[in-house]
Amino acid sequence: MTIEPRIETAAPAMIDPFGRAVTYLRVSVTDRCDFRCTYCMSEHMNFLPKQELLSLEELDRVCSAFIAKGVRKLRLTGGEPLVRRDMMTLVRALGRHLRAGALDELTLTTNGSQLARFAGELAEAGIRRINVSLDTLDPENFARITRWGKLAQVLEGIEAATRAGIKIKINTVALRGENEDEIPALIEWAHGAGHDITLIETMPMGDIDGDRTEQYLPLSLVRAKLSERWTLDDLPDRTGGPARYVRIRETRGRLGFITPLTHNFCESCNRVRLTCTGTLFMCLGQEDAADLRAPVRASASDELLNAAIDEAITRKPKGHDFIIDRRHKQPAVARHMSMTGG
Ligand code: SAM
Ligand code: SF4
Numbered sequence: 047m048t049i050e051p052r053i054e055t056a057a058p059a060m061i062d063p064f065g066r067a068v069t070y071l072r073v074s075v076t077d078r079c080d081f082r083c084t085y086c087m088s089e090h091m092n093f094l095p096k097q098e099l100l101s102l103e104e105l106d107r108v109c110s111a112f113i114a115k116g117v118r119k120l121r122l123t124g125g126e127p128l129v130r131r132d133m134m135t136l137v138r139a140l141g142r143h144l145r146a147g148a149l150d151e152l153t154l155t156t157n158g159s160q161l162a163r164f165a166g167e168l169a170e171a172g173i174r175r176i177n178v179s180l181d182t183l184d185p186e187n188f189a190r191i192t193r194w195g196k197l198a199q200v201l202e203g204i205e206a207a208t209r210a211g212i213k214i215k216i217n218t219v220a221l222r223g224e225n226e227d228e229i230p231a232l233i234e235w236a237h238g239a240g241h242d243i244t245l246i247e248t249m250p251m252g253d254i255d256g257d258r259t260e261q262y263l264p265l266s267l268v269r270a271k272l273s274e275r276w277t278l279d280d281l282p283d284r285t286g287g288p289a290r291y292v293r294i295r296e297t298r299g300r301l302g303f304i305t306p307l308t309h310n311f312c313e314s315c316n317r318v319r320l321t322c323t324g325t326l327f328m329c330l331g332q333e334d335a336a337d338l339r340a341p342v343r344a345s346a347s348d349e350l351l352n353a354a355i356d357e358a359i360t361r362k363p364k365g366h367d368f369i370i371d372r373r374h375k376q377p378a379v380a381r382h383m384s385m386t387g388g
Contacts, residue, residue: 049106049139059116060355062328062362070287070317071117075105075133076125077322077384081157082193083181085219085248086383088255089193100324102136104342108320111351113143118150125322125384128160134167141171155179155217159195161203169210177244178204179217182225183235191224208239215302216243222263229268230275237299244289244302249330252382265305272301287317312365318358321385326358331366 060068076099082089100108109120120140127133143149154168155177168176180200182188188197204214216236220229229245236243245268248261272278277295289302312329319327324339336358341350 049103049135060359062359064362064364066314066316066362067116068316068318068359068362069117070119070121071109071112071320072121072123072317073105073109073320074124074322074385075122075127075136076130077382078129079124079126079157079384080129080159081126081195083195083219084191084193084256085221085254085258085261086252088253091382094323099322100339100342102132102139104324104339105136105322106139107342107348108324108338108351109140110143111348111355113148115352115355119153120149120151121153121155123155126157126159127154128156128164134164134171137168137171137173141173144172151175153177156203157192157195158200158203162199162206165203165206165210165212168207169212173212175213175215176207177215177217178207179219180204180232181218181221182228183232184228187225187228191221204239204241214241216241217246218243219246219248220263220265220268221248221261224261226263226268230272233272233294233299233301234297237294237297240299242300242302244304246304249383252385265303269303287315315362315365318362326355328358328362329366332363334361334363336361
């Protein structure tokens, strides 16, 4: 399969009604995954029929339209992006925007299971940094949390990516009673290997088999405990996203906290999210969305697509209002994180 290059360089900004420039697009390329993490999916998920998905060519077209409109950073996610068939075709095609200087960063969030196989090709396509999700270093706990995953495979993937020259950031979801006690060890391991690590609070998205209120561990508590052990120096680094960073003096590594439930980070939000069916979500925590698949399929020119994107940006809301409702135990947002990729 070949993807015809469309390169645009003159990039007018997309400005939302609150004056925020949208410069970051996250794209969930598939809702499928080779793991079934307990906080993310139920064990028996119904996945989308293939014909509903945007083809790789269509994904490339939509991403390129966003780049032409001023997106400078593009993250591919999922589900598990590296299980989508022929995924490297898309990655290589998008790499042309890096070479043309139209994109600053092309990156990926992955569970790491396929990294050993693809690390070299990812590096060749221009990917310099990736996020790898890893919640525990204990093989049995890893199998329990991911249901289907194998820790050794992920660790091999991380090593392969590092050898290929890709910088790794570890993402760890903090889970009460499940990996709570392992968090210091994970941090020591990550920093010892030269990786940044970010802790994430569970978000109430999509039905899962268990009870989310049982898994929810406020990062304020985690941070307080870590402060008893180490010296945490606040860093000014902001990415326009929800993470706040500290440097741990003793390990000399960077640690991030993503706390959507206990902090409001929406005022600096610079991102929108595209699902694999071409639905654009202007906010992770709201249901409002725009369909980009219909305009993509309606014509070969990008006029309708561009108009749909412009209209969607006028609807970007001020912020989200996630709560984990302890009485009703329903997710605040019905779609799973694997639809929008986090
Ligand atoms: N499969 C890839 C992975 O696991 O990295 C990419 C998609 S996954 C949905 C992206 C990130 O969202 C992962 O770091 C995962 O741990 C996180 N995640 C999934 N469900 C979540 C939830 N309900 N609350 C908080 N984070 C979640
Ligand atoms: Fe798959 Fe990532 Fe969700 Fe785990 S968190 S089930 S690896 S999409």
